[in-house]
Amino acid sequence: MSAKPAKPRLHSAEDDLAFMRAIVQGGGRPSMTLAVCYLAGGLLYGLQCLFHVGQVTGLIHWPDLANLAFVVLISASFLAILTWAILKDRRDGGAGRGPMASRALNAAFSSAGMANTAVIIIFGVGAVRDHDFAIWLYYAAIVFALQAAAWLIAWTLKRKTWMLATALGGWATAVALGLLVREPVWYLGVCTVALFLLFALPGWIMVRDARAASTGG
Numbered sequence: 001m002s003a004k005p006a007k008p009r010l011h012s013a014e015d016d017l018a019f020m021r022a023i024v025q026g027g028g029r030p031s032m033t034l035a036v037c038y039l040a041g042g043l044l045y046g047l048q049c050l051f052h053v054g055q056v057t058g059l060i061h062w063p064d065l066a067n068l069a070f071v072v073l074i075s076a077s078f079l080a081i082l083t084w085a086i087l088k089d090r091r092d093g094g095a096g097r098g099p100m101a102s103r104a105l106n107a108a109f110s111s112a113g114m115a116n117t118a119v120i121i122i123f124g125v126g127a128v129r130d131h132d133f134a135i136w137l138y139y140a141a142i143v144f145a146l147q148a149a150a151w152l153i154a155w156t157l158k159r160k161t162w163m164l165a166t167a168l169g170g171w172a173t174a175v176a177l178g179l180l181v182r183e184p185v186w187y188l189g190v191c192t193v194a195l196f197l198l199f200a201l202p203g204w205i206m207v208r209d210a211r212a213a214s215t216g217g
Contacts, residue, residue: 035206036085040078042200048074049192056184115146137181140191144198145174151202162205169198 051070054060062070119142127136148170155163173194180187 031089032207032210033082033085033089035203035210037082037203038199039203039207040081042195042198042203044074044078046192046195046200049188049195053185053188053192056188119143119146134181137187138178141174141177141181144170144177144194147198148174162202166198166202169194173198 048071051060055062055067119139123136123139123142127133148167151163151167151170154160155167173190176190177187177194180190
């Protein structure tokens, strides 16, 4: 006599509550790739903005080739650091295997990154076509707006005050940059401060948390 097939296990109320608790409370090891991306991007591109502030205020007078080399070095350094972080995440198991909250958080920032790519193409082509560099400057405002949305999702999942502060700061920065595209000194000043406070600082916090989680701290 053949055994009866096992009935699929129905989710109990306790299972549903546990799932929701995992979403709200989060936990798990933060993505080192995401953390390093924010920290390195904030520091490197913040430094680049400071360099451009020096140019527009007349404090820096470098030859064109030297200016180009500096900008290329910033981007090359960022890509090298990002590659290292991705390889380290894969070697250590990655954050994609963590709890649901961590995976949802990584998905939110990955989605924002994908949207950023579309924004680069749209504003880049528009600036070249219309011969107006100010059109390109709107790109940074959109980036901060998208990041603000991602950080708001992060705050909803994790309920950490610094995440909400980062989201609100990103929103305010997006508005400010959008209004200052014709004011280069103010635009660069706001962008510089925002990169250090809203990218580098959250990145440092995430790197610290990732290290603490990996060592069991």
